[in-house]
Amino acid sequence: MLRLRCIVLGLLVGSSMALGGCVPAPTPLQEGAEVAVIAPTAQALAGGSAGLPVMQVHKSPSCGCCTVWVEHLRKAGFAVEVHHADNLYPLKERLGVPYGKGSCHTAVVGDYVIEGHVPADDIKQLLAQAPNAKGLALPGMPLGSPGMEVPDGRSQPYIVELIERDGSTSAFAQH
Numbered sequence: 001m002l003r004l005r006c007i008v009l010g011l012l013v014g015s016s017m018a019l020g021g022c023v024p025a026p027t028p029l030q031e032g033a034e035v036a037v038i039a040p041t042a043q044a045l046a047g048g049s050a051g052l053p054v055m056q057v058h059k060s061p062s063c064g065c066c067t068v069w070v071e072h073l074r075k076a077g078f079a080v081e082v083h084h085a086d087n088l089y090p091l092k093e094r095l096g097v098p099y100g101k102g103s104c105h106t107a108v109v110g111d112y113v114i115e116g117h118v119p120a121d122d123i124k125q126l127l128a129q130a131p132n133a134k135g136l137a138l139p140g141m142p143l144g145s146p147g148m149e150v151p152d153g154r155s156q157p158y159i160v161e162l163i164e165r166d167g168s169t170s171a172f173a174q175h
């Protein structure tokens with residue numbers, strides 16, 4: 001049900017500037033109100049991904065596609081802490097997510113912000129390269145990106161963007 005709602009919203013917003021995400025809500029930020037620590041799977045650890053910094057994921061409690069993205073991170077070996085808040089706008093602003101580059105969830109890993117359904121491999125590449133930048137953003141919710149898969153396998157091409165220190169963006173990875 002929630003997942004379907006996310007998919008429908010994803011279709012509506014496409015790759016445009018959807019800051020609202022799955023379930024936009026106007027209530028104030030309650031950062032860390034609910035925290036669930038999810039350890040990486042044993043299989044992922046065996047795969048050699050141990051030692052990655054913990055991901056702090058901020059999402060609304062009802063966002064289903066965000067939860068699927070968290071599962072994608074876990075499978076890739078990340079330990080994930082989930083923080084629930086209904087309004088992520090203040091957080092996005094504080095972390096420097098540029099206007100028009102928003103999505104349904106916002107994560108922090110190391111010194112970087114990760115906005116939206118960014119593939120785990122891109123995050124690992126960012127951490128390995130350690131550029132002097134704010135982080136990565138995948139605006140909107142492109143179909144077929146991690147957490148936005150649909151049963152018939154449809155996908156749309158998308159570009160993960162590097163957020164520079166000055167707030168400008170450039171292409172980081174093409175999918």
Ligand SMILES: [Cu+2]
Nearest residue numbers: 065066104141
């Ligand atoms: Cu989403």
